[in-house]
Amino acid sequence: MNKAFFLDRDGIIVKMVYDAESGSPHPPLKPSQMEFVPGIFELLKTAKKLGYLNIIISNQPDIGLGRISKNDFDKISEKIRSSLSDKKLTLDAEYYCFHHPFAKLRKYREKCSCRKPLPGLISQAAKDFAVDLKRSWMLGDGVKDVIAGHKAGCKTILLANLQETEYLRIVEEKLKNIKPDYLVKNLEEAITLILKSG
Numbered sequence: 267m268n269k270a271f272f273l274d275r276d277g278i279i280v281k282m283v284y285d286a287e288s289g290s291p292h293p294p295l296k297p298s299q300m301e302f303v304p305g306i307f308e309l310l311k312t313a314k315k316l317g318y319l320n321i322i323i324s325n326q327p328d329i330g331l332g333r334i335s336k337n338d339f340d341k342i343s344e345k346i347r348s349s350l351s352d353k354k355l356t357l358d359a360e361y362y363c364f365h366h367p368f369a370k371l372r373k374y375r376e377k378c379s380c381r382k383p384l385p386g387l388i389s390q391a392a393k394d395f396a397v398d399l400k401r402s403w404m405l406g407d408g409v410k411d412v413i414a415g416h417k418a419g420c421k422t423i424l425l426a427n428l429q430e431t432e433y434l435r436i437v438e439e440k441l442k443n444i445k446p447d448y449l450v451k452n453l454e455e456a457i458t459l460i461l462k463s464g
């Protein structure tokens with residue numbers, strides 16, 4: 267059986283883009299907006315060294331919602347892969363949920379079982395790669411990631427990039443009885459954590 271390091275994409279691998287107009291952050295919508303989160307190269311390297319498969323687990327409803335074209339999404343994915351490859355890093359797999367219950371494009375409008383907080387993408391990846399979920403991690407910056415990881419049976423790490431008090435309020439509200447196993451403020455702390463746990 268393999269072990270895996272499941273990573274959310276937006277906010278973990280690539281930075282969220284701050285939108286001055288709406289005042290809220292969104293995933294990159296053009297390749298030129300794509301920037302890596304500090305520490306991600308080292309994290310991927312460390313996880314690999316410890317024998318984990320690095321696998322993206324990500325909700326990407328923006329194509330269906332009409333905010334980005336499939337073509338631009340693919341270009342961003344390609345830029346992520348080629349930039350990682352420049353650093354001699356590769357992702358073992360990428361799993362995306364493109365669905366959204368209110369998608370404008372009919373083909374993506376679905377109440378699916380792969381959209382986090384549901385664990386469908388993680389379960390599928392575990393099946394495809396013979397992953398022992400108990401020895402695996404889900405790292406994300408949202409409560410949806412923690413719930414999906416918890417439901418799938420992984421250890422969970424929440425990267426809290428909001429102000430701490432605000433963060434605690436939101437987490438308590440949304441997580442109810444599910445708490446992340448670990449809480450980190452940046453990817454460096456996540457690296458230390460997995461090095462300790464092995």
Ligand SMILES: [Mg+2]
Nearest residue numbers: 274276277407
């Ligand atoms: Mg995220």
Ligand SMILES: [Zn+2]
Nearest residue numbers: 363365378380
């Ligand atoms: Zn889905």
